[in-house]
Amino acid sequence: MDPRLPWPIYFMRIAHLVAERSTCLRRKVGAIAVKEKRVLATGYNGAPAGTAHCLDIGCTREKLGIPSGQRHELCRGLHAEQNVIIQAATHGVSMAGAEIYCTTQPCIICTKMLINCGVKHIHYAEGYPDELSRDMLAEAGVHFDTLPNDE
Numbered sequence: 185m186d187p188r189l190p191w192p193i194y195f196m197r198i199a200h201l202v203a204e205r206s207t208c209l210r211r212k213v214g215a216i217a218v219k220e221k222r223v224l225a226t227g228y229n230g231a232p233a234g235t236a237h238c239l240d241i242g243c244t245r246e247k248l249g250i251p252s253g254q255r256h257e258l259c260r261g262l263h264a265e266q267n268v269i270i271q272a273a274t275h276g277v278s279m280a281g282a283e284i285y286c287t288t289q290p291c292i293i294c295t296k297m298l299i300n301c302g303v304k305h306i307h308y309a310e311g312y313p314d315e316l317s318r319d320m321l322a323e324a325g326v327h328f329d330t331l332p333n334d335e
Contacts, residue, residue: 199285202226207237215264215286217279224277227267231260253313265294292317299324307331
Protein backbone atom coordinates (compact mmCIF):
# COMPACT_ATOMS: atom_id res chain seq x y z
CA MET A 185 0.00 0.00 0.00
CA ASP A 186 1.23 3.46 -0.91
CA PRO A 187 1.99 5.42 2.32
CA ARG A 188 1.67 8.82 0.59
CA LEU A 189 -1.33 11.13 0.87
CA PRO A 190 -4.03 10.45 -1.71
CA TRP A 191 -4.03 13.10 -4.47
CA PRO A 192 -7.35 14.73 -3.44
CA ILE A 193 -6.18 15.20 0.16
CA TYR A 194 -2.82 16.53 -1.02
CA PHE A 195 -4.46 19.14 -3.26
CA MET A 196 -7.04 20.18 -0.66
CA ARG A 197 -4.28 20.70 1.89
CA ILE A 198 -2.50 22.94 -0.61
CA ALA A 199 -5.73 24.94 -1.04
CA HIS A 200 -5.88 25.40 2.75
CA LEU A 201 -2.25 26.56 2.76
CA VAL A 202 -2.98 29.04 -0.05
CA ALA A 203 -5.92 30.40 2.01
CA GLU A 204 -3.46 31.49 4.69
CA ARG A 205 -2.37 34.31 2.34
CA SER A 206 -5.90 35.77 2.36
CA THR A 207 -6.34 39.33 3.55
CA CYS A 208 -10.11 39.00 4.07
CA LEU A 209 -11.34 39.64 7.60
CA ARG A 210 -14.49 37.51 7.25
CA ARG A 211 -13.40 34.28 5.59
CA LYS A 212 -10.03 33.03 4.36
CA VAL A 213 -10.48 31.08 1.12
CA GLY A 214 -7.93 29.32 -1.05
CA ALA A 215 -8.32 27.66 -4.44
CA ILE A 216 -6.07 25.74 -6.78
CA ALA A 217 -6.55 24.57 -10.35
CA VAL A 218 -5.19 21.10 -11.10
CA LYS A 219 -4.89 19.16 -14.34
CA GLU A 220 -3.34 15.73 -14.73
CA LYS A 221 -2.11 15.87 -11.11
CA ARG A 222 -0.24 19.14 -11.70
CA VAL A 223 -1.05 22.49 -10.10
CA LEU A 224 -1.86 25.04 -12.82
CA ALA A 225 -2.55 28.10 -10.67
CA THR A 226 -3.47 29.19 -7.15
CA GLY A 227 -5.62 31.96 -5.73
CA TYR A 228 -6.81 33.36 -2.43
CA ASN A 229 -9.33 36.06 -1.60
CA GLY A 230 -8.17 39.61 -1.16
CA ALA A 231 -8.03 43.10 -2.62
CA PRO A 232 -6.61 43.66 -6.11
CA ALA A 233 -2.84 44.12 -6.43
CA GLY A 234 -1.71 47.62 -5.54
CA THR A 235 -4.81 48.45 -3.46
CA ALA A 236 -5.28 48.55 0.30
CA HIS A 237 -6.04 45.28 2.04
CA CYS A 238 -9.08 44.88 4.28
CA LEU A 239 -6.64 43.83 7.00
CA ASP A 240 -5.34 47.42 6.91
CA ILE A 241 -8.49 49.49 6.33
CA GLY A 242 -11.34 47.31 7.54
CA CYS A 243 -14.12 45.37 5.84
CA THR A 244 -16.62 47.34 3.78
CA ARG A 245 -19.18 44.52 3.98
CA GLU A 246 -18.89 44.36 7.76
CA LYS A 247 -19.31 48.13 8.06
CA LEU A 248 -22.48 47.94 5.92
CA GLY A 249 -23.84 44.87 7.76
CA ILE A 250 -24.04 42.73 4.60
CA PRO A 251 -24.68 39.03 5.31
CA SER A 252 -22.48 36.31 3.86
CA GLY A 253 -23.54 35.22 0.39
CA GLN A 254 -25.17 38.53 -0.54
CA ARG A 255 -24.20 41.66 -2.48
CA HIS A 256 -20.80 40.39 -3.65
CA GLU A 257 -20.26 43.58 -5.63
CA LEU A 258 -19.91 45.52 -2.36
CA CYS A 259 -16.55 44.01 -1.49
CA ARG A 260 -13.02 45.25 -2.13
CA GLY A 261 -11.73 41.74 -2.58
CA LEU A 262 -11.63 39.23 -5.37
CA HIS A 263 -12.63 35.68 -4.56
CA ALA A 264 -10.03 32.92 -4.52
CA GLU A 265 -11.59 31.30 -7.59
CA GLN A 266 -11.47 34.60 -9.49
CA ASN A 267 -7.80 34.97 -8.59
CA VAL A 268 -6.98 31.43 -9.72
CA ILE A 269 -8.63 32.19 -13.09
CA ILE A 270 -6.73 35.50 -13.36
CA GLN A 271 -3.42 33.85 -12.49
CA ALA A 272 -3.95 31.14 -15.11
CA ALA A 273 -4.93 33.74 -17.74
CA THR A 274 -1.98 35.99 -16.89
CA HIS A 275 0.39 33.10 -17.56
CA GLY A 276 -1.47 31.79 -20.63
CA VAL A 277 -2.59 28.58 -18.95
CA SER A 278 -5.89 27.03 -20.04
CA MET A 279 -8.15 25.75 -17.30
CA ALA A 280 -10.25 23.67 -19.71
CA GLY A 281 -10.64 20.19 -18.23
CA ALA A 282 -9.12 21.22 -14.88
CA GLU A 283 -10.28 20.32 -11.39
CA ILE A 284 -10.64 23.03 -8.76
CA TYR A 285 -9.92 22.45 -5.08
CA CYS A 286 -11.48 25.19 -2.89
CA THR A 287 -11.62 25.61 0.84
CA THR A 288 -15.19 26.93 0.39
CA GLN A 289 -17.88 26.11 -2.19
CA PRO A 290 -17.79 28.73 -4.98
CA CYS A 291 -20.46 31.43 -5.01
CA ILE A 292 -22.70 31.87 -8.05
CA ILE A 293 -20.43 34.50 -9.63
CA CYS A 294 -17.35 32.26 -9.39
CA THR A 295 -19.40 29.25 -10.44
CA LYS A 296 -20.40 30.92 -13.71
CA MET A 297 -16.79 31.87 -14.39
CA LEU A 298 -15.52 28.34 -13.65
CA ILE A 299 -18.19 26.82 -15.91
CA ASN A 300 -17.08 29.07 -18.77
CA CYS A 301 -13.42 28.18 -18.17
CA GLY A 302 -14.31 24.55 -18.88
CA VAL A 303 -13.58 23.25 -15.39
CA LYS A 304 -14.77 19.64 -15.10
CA HIS A 305 -14.82 19.05 -11.33
CA ILE A 306 -14.95 21.21 -8.20
CA HIS A 307 -13.99 19.85 -4.78
CA TYR A 308 -14.65 22.02 -1.74
CA ALA A 309 -14.07 21.59 1.99
CA GLU A 310 -17.04 23.55 3.35
CA GLY A 311 -20.39 24.61 1.98
CA TYR A 312 -21.63 28.11 1.20
CA PRO A 313 -25.22 29.41 1.32
CA ASP A 314 -25.69 29.49 -2.47
CA GLU A 315 -28.14 26.92 -3.84
CA LEU A 316 -28.12 28.52 -7.30
CA SER A 317 -24.41 27.78 -7.54
CA ARG A 318 -24.99 24.05 -6.97
CA ASP A 319 -27.95 24.04 -9.38
CA MET A 320 -25.92 25.67 -12.18
CA LEU A 321 -22.99 23.30 -11.71
CA ALA A 322 -25.35 20.35 -12.01
CA GLU A 323 -27.05 21.84 -15.07
CA ALA A 324 -23.67 22.48 -16.74
CA GLY A 325 -22.49 18.93 -16.00
CA VAL A 326 -19.67 20.06 -13.73
CA HIS A 327 -19.12 17.49 -11.00
CA PHE A 328 -18.79 18.84 -7.48
CA ASP A 329 -18.34 17.32 -4.06
CA THR A 330 -17.34 18.03 -0.51
CA LEU A 331 -13.83 16.93 0.34
CA PRO A 332 -12.76 17.84 3.87
CA ASN A 333 -9.13 18.82 4.42
CA ASP A 334 -8.27 15.67 6.38
CA GLU A 335 -10.56 13.11 4.73
